[in-house]
Amino acid sequence: MEEKKTILTYAGLTKLEEELHDLKVYKRKEVAEKIKEAREQGDLSENAEYDAAKDEQRDIEARIEEIEKILKNAEVVVEDEVDLDKISVGCKVKVYDVEFDEEIEFKIVGSTEANSLEGKISNESPVGRALIGAKKGDTVSVEMPAGIMEYKVLEIERNI
Template sequence: MAEKKNILTYAGLKQYEDELQNLKVFKRKEVAQKIKEAREQGDLSENAEYDAAKDEQREIEARIEELEKLLKNAEVVVEEEIDLDKINIGCKVKVFDFEFDEEMEFFIVGSTEANSLQNKISNESPVGQALIGKKAGDVVDVETQMGTIQYKILEIQRV
């Protein structure tokens, strides 16, 4: 079975590449030094610092593996090629929320970059799915667990 492509914006790709580089270059050395210092304290069977450092090492290696897999299957959206006539991944969308009578902005990203605190919504989320392919001026109904939300698309921009 083919692995799912991880759709990323260029900014997302850069963020993950930087994190991977930091883990490989700095964090590995840092945790190796902690393990070395803990070993020098003697009896490892009752050495909490050694256990903590080994746990940290396992977490770092797991994250490195996760990032390498993510980047291996990455598909980068080229922002310059985004068609601004309709919403797609890599767009910034301004909408009007009828229920709360307010304007909101969303950044449509792939699922690996989604972060609700930064208004980055996944193309696979209910809101993302409802917005993809729509045009400025369209009114969209989004089915959520809380009921139907209605948005009017005001503007589509490149990020």
């Protein structure tokens, strides 16, 4: 079975590559040193530092594996080539929230880059799915737990 492609912006790709480098070059060495120091304390059966270091090592290796899998299956969106006639991953969008009478900006990104605090929403989220393919002037409806939200698309730009 073919792995599902992970959509990434160039910025998202760079961020993951930097994290992977940091984990492999620095974090692995740090945790190996912690394990070595804990072993030198003697009895490992009741050594909390050793157990904590081994747990940290497992977490680091799991994250390395996760990032490598994402990068292996990455489909990178080139923001310069994004079609501004309709919303897609790599766009920055300004919408009008009909219910709350306010303008909101979203950056449409792949699921691994989503971060609501930075205004980055996943193309797989309810709002992202509703906005993908919409054009300037379109109004989209989004079914949310709190009810149906309506957004009118005001602007579509490159997310640079």
